[in-house]
Amino acid sequence: MKSFKFVLLFVLFLLLNTTVCYYIDCDNGDDDNGDGSLENPFQTLDYVRDKIELAESDQILILAGCTTHLTKRWYIGVGGTESDPLTISTYGDIEKNGKATITGGSVTILASGASHFVISNLIIKDTEATALSANNANHVLVENVEVYRGHKNCMVFTQGSYVTVRNCVASVCPNNGIYFGGSETDRISHVIVEYCLAENVTANDGIVVHEDGSGNPAGSDFIIRHNHAQFCGEQGYDITTGVDIILYNNTSYHNTQGGITLGHSADNVTVLRHFSRDEPTQDTAGAIIVSIPTARVAYSIFVGNSYHMSTIPTDSNVENIVFENNLFLPYGSLRGATFDVGAGNFNLGVYNNIFGSLDDQPQNRHIRLMNTEISKFDFNNNIYWNNNPEDTRQFLIKPDLYDFVEWQDYFDSDSNYTNPEFVDLLNEDFYLKPNSPAIDKGLERGLKEDYSGSKVPCSSSSFPDIGAYEYCDVSDSDNDNDNDVDSANSLEWNLLILFFLIYFFI
Numbered sequence: 123m124k125s126f127k128f129v130l131l132f133v134l135f136l137l138l139n140t141t142v143c144y145y146i147d148c149d150n151g152d153d154d155n156g157d158g159s160l161e162n163p164f165q166t167l168d169y170v171r172d173k174i175e176l177a178e179s180d181q182i183l184i185l186a187g188c189t190t191h192l193t194k195r196w197y198i199g200v201g202g203t204e205s206d207p208l209t210i211s212t213y214g215d216i217e218k219n220g221k222a223t224i225t226g227g228s229v230t231i232l233a234s235g236a237s238h239f240v241i242s243n244l245i246i247k248d249t250e251a252t253a254l255s256a257n258n259a260n261h262v263l264v265e266n267v268e269v270y271r272g273h274k275n276c277m278v279f280t281q282g283s284y285v286t287v288r289n290c291v292a293s294v295c296p297n298n299g300i301y302f303g304g305s306e307t308d309r310i311s312h313v314i315v316e317y318c319l320a321e322n323v324t325a326n327d328g329i330v331v332h333e334d335g336s337g338n339p340a341g342s343d344f345i346i347r348h349n350h351a352q353f354c355g356e357q358g359y360d361i362t363t364g365v366d367i368i369l370y371n372n373t374s375y376h377n378t379q380g381g382i383t384l385g386h387s388a389d390n391v392t393v394l395r396h397f398s399r400d401e402p403t404q405d406t407a408g409a410i411i412v413s414i415p416t417a418r419v420a421y422s423i424f425v426g427n428s429y430h431m432s433t434i435p436t437d438s439n440v441e442n443i444v445f446e447n448n449l450f451l452p453y454g455s456l457r458g459a460t461f462d463v464g465a466g467n468f469n470l471g472v473y474n475n476i477f478g479s480l481d482d483q484p485q486n487r488h489i490r491l492m493n494t495e496i497s498k499f500d501f502n503n504n505i506y507w508n509n510n511p512e513d514t515r516q517f518l519i520k521p522d523l524y525d526f527v528e529w530q531d532y533f534d535s536d537s538n539y540t541n542p543e544f545v546d547l548l549n550e551d552f553y554l555k556p557n558s559p560a561i562d563k564g565l566e567r568g569l570k571e572d573y574s575g576s577k578v579p580c581s582s583s584s585f586p587d588i589g590a591y592e593y594c595d596v597s598d599s600d601n602d603n604d605n606d607v608d609s610a611n612s613l614e615w616n617l618l619i620l621f622f623l624i625y626f627f628i
């Protein structure tokens with residue numbers, strides 16, 4: 123009897139844990155006679171939305187290549203478990219037929235704290251509201267999802283934690299691309315956005331961490347890496363709330379008000395290995411705008427036709443900002459000051475950067491300091507250059523203009539006004555030539571990897587180079603010519619060790 127009870131319990135357990143899959147085949151499915159099985163799929167997502175009460179760990183799978191139209195918003199309230207997340211995805215041959223497409227109504231997760239959602243391999247487009255959103259959901263993975271022409275935003279995430287958005291596209295939504303919003307409670311935290319494209323967000327920004335309408339902040343721990351943002355109405359990356367945020371290996375291009383803004387209640391933000399080109403496209407703002415208490419911008423490259431390349435707006439919120447090992451190389455017509463610092467009383471460190479130009483035009487200014495407390499500024503070990511050496515009065519400390527020698531009376535005693543000797547400036551090869559005056563002339567700042575991932579320092583010197591690329595002395599230790607010191611663990615060594623291990627074991 124007891125064992126019978128146990129069997130019953132076990133069967134119940136199995137039943138409760140059975141993942142139910144609902145299949146949708148937009149062409150050959152049948153809402154009236156189908157049962158949602160693989161053999162007899164439903165035809166529309168509308169049917170699933172209206173007639174099926176989703177249970178924990180259910181899966182909704184739409185046939186590869188087919189398009190299903192939602193007549194209104196689809197709300198999802200249940201999650202799943204770690205091993206069986208609630209899943210919305212494509213089934214069938216994606217390679218051959220492509221992802222399934224949802225149009226019309228949006229996909230909205232209202233989780234009330236539920237966990238484990240996977241939304242993958244879908245195209246969501248031409249929706250009447252934000253195309254994809256999740257509120258108060260934990261452990262959310264959005265992967266290989268492309269959103270086009272959402273009515274307001276492409277993707278919105280508020281509250282919850284452990285949200286990963288990977289390999290996604292957010293394209294042509296008026297308001298925001300991929301948006302993480304602040305809230306009063308359950309502030310969104312532990313977020314990763316990687317390998318995504320955010321583009322043509324006509325009114326606002328590409329990838330966004332933003333306060334809510336009442337000024338409530340987001341949470342902490344955001345990693346934003348390997349993304350690209352372009353043609354946005356404001357910035358590519360708008361980080362205006364949240365703490366402990368790192369952006370690395372991202373690129374931005376042609377965003378109207380700049381590549382990155384760090385502002386409002388955001389704090390402790392690090393930007394590493396960013397590449398920005400031709401932005402802002404308007405003659406205000408900067409390619410990177412910083413107005414938060416603590417920020418570090420390092421080993422990044424800012425090139426092209428851009429008004430300011432870096433802007434610290436007049437803002438009392440700033441406490442401690444460091445720029446190190448960046449390249450600032452403008453060309454073209456916009457040409458405000460390359461590095462623009464508004465009025466304020468804060469600590470600013472600017473080390474190991476190269477301020478140059480990609481054409482023969484002199485800068486408007488390399489540096490412009492407005493009503494600032496310059497005794498709190500530390501500029502050092504930078505290289506300044508332009509191809510018109512007669513014009514060296516490129517340093518403005520309001521209201522006066524200085525040349526480099528005069529500027530050195532204030533700052534930058536270990537800096538230089540000299541050609542940094544890039545391998546090929548005009549073809550944008552910013553590696554250093556062996557004779558570059560930037561080599562070994564940087565200040566040690568504790569950074570370990572340059573823009574390309576090479577070790578810092580790379581030569582026998584214990585000092586880093588100035589600029590974004592560390593020069594590696596390839597003559598003695600780089601036989602494979604990958605500009606990297608060769609690893610000692612060659613294949614031959616490993617085989618030899620393996621050989622001896624086998625030899626001694628038999």
Ligand SMILES: *[C@@H]1O[C@H](CO)[C@@H](O)[C@H](O)[C@H]1NC(C)=O
Binds near residue numbers: 293294321322353
């Ligand atoms: C994005 O905007 C650029 C510039 O206006 C345009 O050339 C491009 O076609 C747009 N892309 C999309 C997907 O609309």
Ligand SMILES: *[C@@H]1O[C@H](CO)[C@@H](O)[C@H](O)[C@H]1NC(C)=O
Binds near residue numbers: 366368392
């Ligand atoms: C700043 O954020 C990084 C993560 O990006 C974290 O490792 C570090 O501890 C934070 N620093 C402070 C002072 O909180």
Ligand SMILES: *[C@@H]1O[C@H](CO)[C@@H](O)[C@H](O)[C@H]1NC(C)=O
Binds near residue numbers: 536538563
């Ligand atoms: C500045 O660069 C020149 C080469 O253009 C070099 O001779 C000089 O030693 C450098 N000065 C410093 C302080 O690095």
Ligand SMILES: *[C@@H]1O[C@H](CO)[C@@H](O)[C@H](O)[C@H]1NC(C)=O
Binds near residue numbers: 395573574575576
């Ligand atoms: C970031 O880029 C650098 C240089 O290309 C590379 O070495 C590093 O592995 C990248 N980081 C990640 C996490 O992919």
Ligand SMILES: CC(=O)N[C@H]1CO[C@H](CO)[C@@H](O)[C@@H]1O
Binds near residue numbers: 318347396397
């Ligand atoms: C420096 C770096 O790694 N940049 C990468 C940023 O992300 C885009 C999109 O994934 C890549 O194309 C860049 O190589």
